[in-house]
Amino acid sequence: MPSDQPLKIAVRDLTKVFGSEPDKALALLNEGKTKQEIYEKTGQAVGVAKATFGVYEGETLVIMGLSGSGKSSLIRCINRLNEPTAGEIILDGQDITKLHQKDLLSLRRKRFGMVFQHFALFPHRSIRSNTEYGLEIQGVAAEERRERALKALKQVGLEGWEDALPGQLSGGMQQRVGLARALAVDPDILLMDEAFSALDPLIRRDMQQELVALQGEMHKTIIFITHDLDEALFLGNRIVLMKDARIEQIGTAEEILSSPATPYVERFVEEVDKSKVLTVSAVMQRPRTVAYPADGPRTVLRKMEEEGFSLLCVVDTDHRHRGVVRDASALQSAQRGDKTIMSIIEPGIAPLAPDAPLRDLVPVLAETPMPAPVVDERGKLLGVVVRASLLRGLATGIAVSGAEPTEKAA
Amino acid sequence: MDIPQLPLAEWIDSGLEGLTDQFAGATRAISNVIETGIDATVSGLMWPQPWVVIGIFTLIAWRIAGFRVALFTVLGLGLLWNLQLWYPTMQTLTLVTIATLIAVAIGTPLGVLAALSRNAYRVIFPILDFMQTMPAFVYLIPAIPFFGLGPVSAVFSTVIFAMPPAIRLTTLGIRQVPPDLVEAADAFGSTKAQKLIKVQLPLAVPTIMAGINQTIMLALSMVVIAAMIGAEGLGGKVWTAIQRNEAGMGFQAGIAVVILAMILDRITQRIARANKPAQT
Numbered sequence: 001m002p003s004d005q006p007l008k009i010a011v012r013d014l015t016k017v018f019g020s021e022p023d024k025a026l027a028l029l030n031e032g033k034t035k036q037e038i039y040e041k042t043g044q045a046v047g048v049a050k051a052t053f054g055v056y057e058g059e060t061l062v063i064m065g066l067s068g069s070g071k072s073s074l075i076r077c078i079n080r081l082n083e084p085t086a087g088e089i090i091l092d093g094q095d096i097t098k099l100h101q102k103d104l105l106s107l108r109r110k111r112f113g114m115v116f117q118h119f120a121l122f123p124h125r126s127i128r129s130n131t132e133y134g135l136e137i138q139g140v141a142a143e144e145r146r147e148r149a150l151k152a153l154k155q156v157g158l159e160g161w162e163d164a165l166p167g168q169l170s171g172g173m174q175q176r177v178g179l180a181r182a183l184a185v186d187p188d189i190l191l192m193d194e195a196f197s198a199l200d201p202l203i204r205r206d207m208q209q210e211l212v213a214l215q216g217e218m219h220k221t222i223i224f225i226t227h228d229l230d231e232a233l234f235l236g237n238r239i240v241l242m243k244d245a246r247i248e249q250i251g252t253a254e255e256i257l258s259s260p261a262t263p264y265v266e267r268f269v270e271e272v273d274k275s276k277v278l279t280v281s282a283v284m285q286r287p288r289t290v291a292y293p294a295d296g297p298r299t300v301l302r303k304m305e306e307e308g309f310s311l312l313c314v315v316d317t318d319h320r321h322r323g324v325v326r327d328a329s330a331l332q333s334a335q336r337g338d339k340t341i342m343s344i345i346e347p348g349i350a351p352l353a354p355d356a357p358l359r360d361l362v363p364v365l366a367e368t369p370m371p372a373p374v375v376d377e378r379g380k381l382l383g384v385v386v387r388a389s390l391l392r393g394l395a396t397g398i399a400v401s402g403a404e405p406t407e408k409a410a
Numbered sequence: 411m412d413i414p415q416l417p418l419a420e421w422i423d424s425g426l427e428g429l430t431d432q433f434a435g436a437t438r439a440i441s442n443v444i445e446t447g448i449d450a451t452v453s454g455l456m457w458p459q460p461w462v463v464i465g466i467f468t469l470i471a472w473r474i475a476g477f478r479v480a481l482f483t484v485l486g487l488g489l490l491w492n493l494q495l496w497y498p499t500m501q502t503l504t505l506v507t508i509a510t511l512i513a514v515a516i517g518t519p520l521g522v523l524a525a526l527s528r529n530a531y532r533v534i535f536p537i538l539d540f541m542q543t544m545p546a547f548v549y550l551i552p553a554i555p556f557f558g559l560g561p562v563s564a565v566f567s568t569v570i571f572a573m574p575p576a577i578r579l580t581t582l583g584i585r586q587v588p589p590d591l592v593e594a595a596d597a598f599g600s601t602k603a604q605k606l607i608k609v610q611l612p613l614a615v616p617t618i619m620a621g622i623n624q625t626i627m628l629a630l631s632m633v634v635i636a637a638m639i640g641a642e643g644l645g646g647k648v649w650t651a652i653q654r655n656e657a658g659m660g661f662q663a664g665i666a667v668v669i670l671a672m673i674l675d676r677i678t679q680r681i682a683r684a685n686k687p688a689q690t
Contacts, residue, residue: 081596109599120594124612134598137608185598 005057008221014051014087016073019044022085035244047073047082049245060215060222062236064229070245071225075191078223079112080104109138113182117194119174121166127153127177128162134185152184155214172203192224196231208234229269241265280361281354283390284374284383290315291325293342297333300325300341313373313381314345320379324348324370351375354382358390365390430555441562448504448561455500460491471673475680486669495666501643503670505561505633509568510626517573518618521580538574546571546632550639564633564641572628579621583614619682626678630671
């Protein structure tokens with residue numbers, strides 16, 4: 001677990017005020033005034049208000065919030081692209097807010113790699129030359145530079161594209177270059193500012209999974225900014241939730257979901273959850289074997305035996321859903337000498353439409369191990385959802401399973 | 411009531427006189443260097459047969475700007491040769507080239523300065539506004555006390571007249587570099603100089619080239635006007651035609667200026683476009 005690791009960065013009371021009279025804003029902040037009140041009174045924009053948090057070595061810390069919440073201002077304070085107004089940032093025991101220009105440059109060169117929302121690749125440089133940029137300004141020899149850039153490009157799966165220009169690549173590939181450029185300098189800390197937000201959803205999902213895989217090898221300390229709760233839950237060992245320049249809650253995915261610290265976090269979690277479009281059709285399975293009402297109980301038992309199920313769906317000759325039949329009642333029926341299973345069909349779980357939201361199934365399947373039938377508008381059986389596939393769907397969809405963050409950290 | 415007239419003209423005269431005396435040594439040295447440069451370039455261009463020079467220019471046009479511009483170059487310059495305007499054309503070309511080189515050599519660094527420093531911007535840009543609003547003819551007058559009548563004065567006033575776009579578009583080009591690229595350069599720990607050389611200037615090149623193109627066009631128009639203070643060349647032909655009321659000869663020289671302008675414009679525009687990186 002990352003929290004067993006030493007603290008890599010400790011941020012204490014970090015405040016960033018944009019404007020010409022930051023002292024006024026600081027005084028009002030100390031009185032506990034909000035960002036809005038301070039802006040109305042003084043015209044000073046508070047970007048970050050008294051943020052205090054730690055980042056453990058090797059963890060992925062996600063800073064989440066809606067736009068304007070101060071998350072981008074915060075991440076830029078950490079490498080001082082934004083000059084902090086007050087507070088301290090202790091990196092490996094050294095307060096970097098006090099560094100002079102020369103030490104600051106060397107810190108940015110060696111310790112930090114940054115990935116940007118809109119990639120920020122240099123359009124006049126080739127992919128390789130973009131990747132080499134950090135090493136080039138450090139004065140690394142051309143030969144070594146080239147080698148390390150190629151290694152970084154290989155890590156992100158862009159071998160063979162070295163000589164292309166950024167404009168020739170798709171968005172997803174461009175961000176891979178952005179990642180390679182940051183990795184090439186072999187920094188301890190990766191700062192990722194909405195790194196995947198500009199990508200389309202499928203590619204974004206790929207990149208998230210790849211980042212998790214890469215992190216499994218690299219063990220960098222990652223600070224990742226996002227406005228997307230799903231992304232935060234998937235990537236983050238811990239999540240910092242921000243609103244109006246202040247930190248609302250810090251915790252693991254589970255803690256944020258199960259015990260929101262403030263009404264705002266609760267609403268945020270609900271909003272995101274409601275907007276989820278995961279439907280039953282995404283996780284349903286085609287029933288490979290079904291029983292017909294005219295089947296004899298022995299036939300049904302043999303079908304069950306072949307498939308290893310203790311329960312089968314029953315459909316009529318038009319493939320319309322009629323109910324389910326259990327192995328126990330089929331056995332009794334066979335002993336009674338029934339000709340067909342007509343009398344032992346149970347209604348089972350009420351059928352669902354394929355576009356029903358997955359979350360509706362959670363309470364149902366928590367009660368019973370029976371599969372939930374999915375039918376079209378004419379009642380034809382399209383598939384079934386069993387408990388295991390529901391859980392898998394939920395896990396990949398929002399990664400709420402408690403085991404997952406631990407696995408990533410291991 | 412009788413308000414006495416402000417002696418503005420006298421002040422400027424005495425100021426200029428003071429400057430002329432002060433910098434007499436320097437202006438003489440500059441004058442010598444530029445005059446030598448002009449003479450050497452003109453004799454260099456006149457040394458081979460005109461068809462050799464036309465061939466070289468056509469080749470350059472073809473390599474940079476393609477077949478059509480090359481065809482225009484060979485026909486246009488051929489016509490000028492035929493019209494007996496070869497020597498004045500080469501004179502004008504020399505003056506334009508030297509004035510442009512000086513204007514760019516001074517203007518580009520000033521443009522960079524104005525882009526990077528707010529204070530420099532606040533000083534330089536109002537001066538540019540002043541320079542560009544001032545009627546062009548006025549620049550001819552102070553050139554004479556500094557450098558006397560002749561091509562050096564023409565180059566001097568041309569440089570002043572043609573420099574503003576080189577400064578303006580350099581500043582614009584650097585300021586137009588997307589802020590996230592500048593931020594990326596900063597995030598990797600670039601020094602100011604590294605940021606300028608590796609990111610800002612290369613991305614500003616197309617805009618800077620557009621500025622140089624404008625500088626060339628302004629220089630061409632000014633060296634024609636500068637014929638009044640002894641710049642020979644095509645402007646001199648026009649000036650003579652005015653004095654003798656010979657419309658035909660005036661238009662001939664005018665058309666020669668247009669041909670020269672078009673060739674220079676097409677070639678430099680193509681250089682500007684070739685430097686534009688593929689946008690993402």
